[in-house]
Amino acid sequence: MEKLIEKIEKGSMPTHDEIVQLLALQGESALLLHRAAHRVKRKILGNKVFLRGLVEFSNVCRCDCLYCGIRKSNEKVARYTLSDAEILENARFAIDHGYGAVVLQSGERNDENFVKRVAEIVSGIKKISADVGITLSCGEETPDTYRLWRESGAERYLLRIETSDAALFQQIHDEKANYQRRRRSLDDLREAGFTVGSGVMIGLPGQTLDQLATDLEFFRDQDLDMIGMGPFLAHGDTPLGKRYPDTEEIKQKRLLLALNMIAVTRLMLRDVNIAAATSLQAISPADGRQRGILAGANVIMPNLGEAAKKRNYRLYDNKPDIDENAKNARLELEKSLQKIGEIIAYRESGTPLHYLKRQ
Numbered sequence: 121m122e123k124l125i126e127k128i129e130k131g132s133m134p135t136h137d138e139i140v141q142l143l144a145l146q147g148e149s150a151l152l153l154h155r156a157a158h159r160v161k162r163k164i165l166g167n168k169v170f171l172r173g174l175v176e177f178s179n180v181c182r183c184d185c186l187y188c189g190i191r192k193s194n195e196k197v198a199r200y201t202l203s204d205a206e207i208l209e210n211a212r213f214a215i216d217h218g219y220g221a222v223v224l225q226s227g228e229r230n231d232e233n234f235v236k237r238v239a240e241i242v243s244g245i246k247k248i249s250a251d252v253g254i255t256l257s258c259g260e261e262t263p264d265t266y267r268l269w270r271e272s273g274a275e276r277y278l279l280r281i282e283t284s285d286a287a288l289f290q291q292i293h294d295e296k297a298n299y300q301r302r303r304r305s306l307d308d309l310r311e312a313g314f315t316v317g318s319g320v321m322i323g324l325p326g327q328t329l330d331q332l333a334t335d336l337e338f339f340r341d342q343d344l345d346m347i348g349m350g351p352f353l354a355h356g357d358t359p360l361g362k363r364y365p366d367t368e369e370i371k372q373k374r375l376l377l378a379l380n381m382i383a384v385t386r387l388m389l390r391d392v393n394i395a396a397a398t399s400l401q402a403i404s405p406a407d408g409r410q411r412g413i414l415a416g417a418n419v420i421m422p423n424l425g426e427a428a429k430k431r432n433y434r435l436y437d438n439k440p441d442i443d444e445n446a447k448n449a450r451l452e453l454e455k456s457l458q459k460i461g462e463i464i465a466y467r468e469s470g471t472p473l474h475y476l477k478r479q
């Protein structure tokens with residue numbers, strides 16, 4: 121196994137079977153894998169970590185994904201939408217505190233009001249700072265909408281494929297979701313000129329290592345610039361969460377598998393941005409994101425919203441509810457990164473090297 125990791129660290133592309141073997145690693149050999157991926161991150165991207173301030177600006181959603189806590193049929197959720205002023209205030213906070221980019225995330229809506237409003241908010245943020253990067257994460261939209269949002273100033277878009285396996289995709293979504301349409305949306309985003317990010321959930325009920333290996337090959341073949349992926353976590357008010365409740369043992373397994381996924385992604389794709397997802401932190405509150413960085417990730421997305429609102433943006437149970445606006449939380453994050461030899465790249469928008477090379 122050491123030989124295989126060494127070979128791939130040097131830049132050789134693993135075969136499908138080798139990817140499966142790497143994803144299965146545990147204990148000491150998993151640590152060897154993570155360390156190799158972290159060395160590649162250091163070598164190619166340096167000891168920097170990019171911060172993106174996450175604004176979860178609305179939990180109103182027209183979708184009914186079987187895993188997601190803010191799915192349309194979940195009547196227990198108090199729906200909210202932040203006002204323009206609140207969103208701009210969050211963005212201003214991020215800019216003032218040196219975050220290089222903001223991520224605006226919401227449930228999916230396609231009505232004209234929503235589409236127009238997002239465009240206006242994006243241009244509003246660009247008026248505060250032309251340099252701050254803006255990433256949108258608002259689901260599947262029409263090519264026209266993507267173009268409008270790109271023209272209004274957003275440079276990046278995150279749209280997870282959730283799983284690249286068409287059958288599994290259908291199993292975890294309601295009948296209105298469509299795998300081919302999701303893939304087309306990724307193409308539409310690319311055509312609209314976005315830096316495109318995608319990703320999957322790790323440890324879904326029934327998901328195999330073979331499928332996860334195919335996910336990594338999908339990232340490579342789609343030539344993605346950014347990868348965001350994290351462990352699946354049950355939400356008690358969703359069909360999937362009710363049927364497959366989490367145990368501590370399952371969660372720990374998924375955490376390890378997610379770190380292995382991050383590491384193999386870094387070894388295969390080298391120069392892309394990889395986020396250490398919030399769901400890592402949900403399983404391991406003390407050090408989940410740091411462990412993501414140590415396995416090859418280079419982006420952290422602290423949540424900028426106030427604690428009260430965040431409780432209504434609960435995609436899965438036990439979502440961390442730290443007040444990242446508090447000076448303490450940021451200094452803690454900075455300190456914990458310093459301990460592992462990483463520094464926050466303040467005021468850098470952090471365009472993925474992979475994207476710059478493609479241009």
Ligand code: 5AD
Pocket residue numbers: 187188189280282320321350351352353354355399435436
């Ligand atoms: N567990 C983990 N991740 C989830 N997401 C949604 N619900 C869950 C869950 N139960 C992720 C999806 C989505 C992103 C915004 O949050 O991958 O794309």
